[in-house]
Amino acid sequence: MVKKSLISLIYEAASIHRWNDHIRPGTGFTELDKQAHKMFYAYVLAKCEGDGVDWIKLAEGGIFEFFHRIILTDIKPPIYHKLVEEKGTQIDRWVLGELKEHMEGIGSGFYERMELYYLDDSYSKLEKQILKAAHYHASNWEFKIIYPMNTETFGIEQVKTEMAQGLAACDTFDGFRYFAGSEYLQQFLSLIGKLRYQQRWAKAVRMPQTFVMGHMLVVAILSYFMTLELDNPCPKRRVNNFFAGLFHDLPEVLTRDIVSPVKASVKGLGSILSEIEDEQMKKIIYPLLPPSWHGEIEYFTQNEFSSKIIDENTLEIVTSDEISSKYNDDKFRPVDGEIIRGCDHLSAYIEAYMSISYGIKSEQMVGGYEHLRDKYKGKVIGGIKFGELFDYFAL
Numbered sequence: 001m002v003k004k005s006l007i008s009l010i011y012e013a014a015s016i017h018r019w020n021d022h023i024r025p026g027t028g029f030t031e032l033d034k035q036a037h038k039m040f041y042a043y044v045l046a047k048c049e050g051d052g053v054d055w056i057k058l059a060e061g062g063i064f065e066f067f068h069r070i071i072l073t074d075i076k077p078p079i080y081h082k083l084v085e086e087k088g089t090q091i092d093r094w095v096l097g098e099l100k101e102h103m104e105g106i107g108s109g110f111y112e113r114m115e116l117y118y119l120d121d122s123y124s125k126l127e128k129q130i131l132k133a134a135h136y137h138a139s140n141w142e143f144k145i146i147y148p149m150n151t152e153t154f155g156i157e158q159v160k161t162e163m164a165q166g167l168a169a170c171d172t173f174d175g176f177r178y179f180a181g182s183e184y185l186q187q188f189l190s191l192i193g194k195l196r197y198q199q200r201w202a203k204a205v206r207m208p209q210t211f212v213m214g215h216m217l218v219v220a221i222l223s224y225f226m227t228l229e230l231d232n233p234c235p236k237r238r239v240n241n242f243f244a245g246l247f248h249d250l251p252e253v254l255t256r257d258i259v260s261p262v263k264a265s266v267k268g269l270g271s272i273l274s275e276i277e278d279e280q281m282k283k284i285i286y287p288l289l290p291p292s293w294h295g296e297i298e299y300f301t302q303n304e305f306s307s308k309i310i311d312e313n314t315l316e317i318v319t320s321d322e323i324s325s326k327y328n329d330d331k332f333r334p335v336d337g338e339i340i341r342g343c344d345h346l347s348a349y350i351e352a353y354m355s356i357s358y359g360i361k362s363e364q365m366v367g368g369y370e371h372l373r374d375k376y377k378g379k380v381i382g383g384i385k386f387g388e389l390f391d392y393f394a395l
Helices: 004-015 031-049 055-071 077-100 110-119 125-150 156-168 174-180 183-196 212-228 235-247 260-265 269-288 291-301 320-327 337-357 363-375 386-391
Strands: 308-311 314-317
Touching: 004 031, 004 055, 004 212, 004 337, 031 055, 031 125, 031 174, 031 183, 031 212, 031 235, 055 077, 055 110, 055 125, 055 212, 055 235, 077 110, 125 156, 125 174, 125 183, 183 212, 183 269, 212 235, 212 337, 235 291, 235 337, 269 291, 308 320, 337 363, 337 386
Parallel strands: none
Antiparallel strands: 308 314
16 A cells, blocks of 8 residues: 555645746646656657557656656755766765655555666656656756746756757657648647646635646545556556546646536536536547547547546446456456546645645535545445545544
8 A cells, every 4th residue: 555655745846846946826836736847748759759658757857857857956956056067966866765665555566666767867768758858848848938937047048058959869769750840739738738827726815726736636645556456457548547647637627627516506517517628628639639640649538537448449337346356357348447546536635735824714615625535434445444544644
C-alpha cells in the first residue's frame, strides 16, 4: 500500500512556485501544474514518435522525474543543470536515498526501476529524450507568458537564449520534428494550458490552492500506484490507467469545473453536461489532433469513471473485479475507471484535509471532507483498500 508520506510528498509540488524571482501570473505557475503540462507534452511527442516508445517507461519516467524535482526544488534551473552535469550521479544517489523510505509501500519493482532510470544512461533512452523535450516545451510555454512582463528584469535575455538552446538540443528524435511542424498540435497543448488557471473548489478559500491541471497529474500518479497493487496487471492496463487519469478532466478546458453539488442538484443535469462536453470535444479539441488519435482520447475522456474494455472493437462497461478475473490482457485495452474515480475523490479529500489542517475552512470545504470520509469508510474498489488510504488523512 502506498504510504501517506509519499502521497503528501506529491502535494508539496502544489506549494512550489515557479519563476519566483520574476514577475509572473498569480495562478497556475506551480511545480505541480508544470509537471502535469509536461506529461501532456510527453504524450503528444510520444504519439508523434510512433513505434518504438515504451509507454510504461514514459509514464514511470515522468513520475521519477517529478519526484526528483520535488526533492531538488530549491535549486535554480541554471545551477541545477550545472550540478547535474558535474555531480549528476552523486546527486541522483542522494535523491534516491531521500525517496527510498517513501517508496517502500510500492511493489512491483518500482523503486528498482527508478534506480535504473537515474543511474543507467541506457535505460529508457528514447523516453528520456521525449521527457526532456516535454520539459523544455512546458517551460517555454511559461516563459512566453512571463517574458513580456520581465523585459526590464536583469538576465531575461540570457534566459531567453538558454530556453531556445535547450529546445534546440532536444531535436534528437523524429517526433520532435513532427511536433515542431504541427501548428494544430501546438495549439492543442496551449489550449490545455488553460487548465493551469482553472481553480479547484472555486467558491472556497483554502490553502494551498490547486488547479485542474495539477489535479489531473495527481490522479494519474495515484491511479498508477493503485494499479501496481493489483495482481500482475497487464502492461496496457498500467498505461491506460495512468493516461486515463491524466486526461480525465480534459473536457473541463471547454466547460470549466462544474462542482458535484451543482451536477447532482437537477435530475438529468449530469447527462446533459456530458452531451455538451462531447459536442465541444468534437467541435474544438478533435480538429486539433490527428484523426488516428481520436479514438484513444475519447476512450480516456468518455465514461471516464466507468471500468471498461474493448472486446472485438466493442466498448463494454465492466467492473474492475471483472477486469482482474477475465479481462486482464492487453488485447482488451482495460481501464479501471472505478479506481480512477477513487483516486479523483482521494485527491479532493486530501485537498480539503490540507486546508482544514492549516486552519482555513469553509462550510463547503468541511462538508466535502465529511461526505467523502463517510463515503469511503472501509471501501474496497477492485481489491484496493481505499478506506485505508482515506483513513491516512483523518482529522
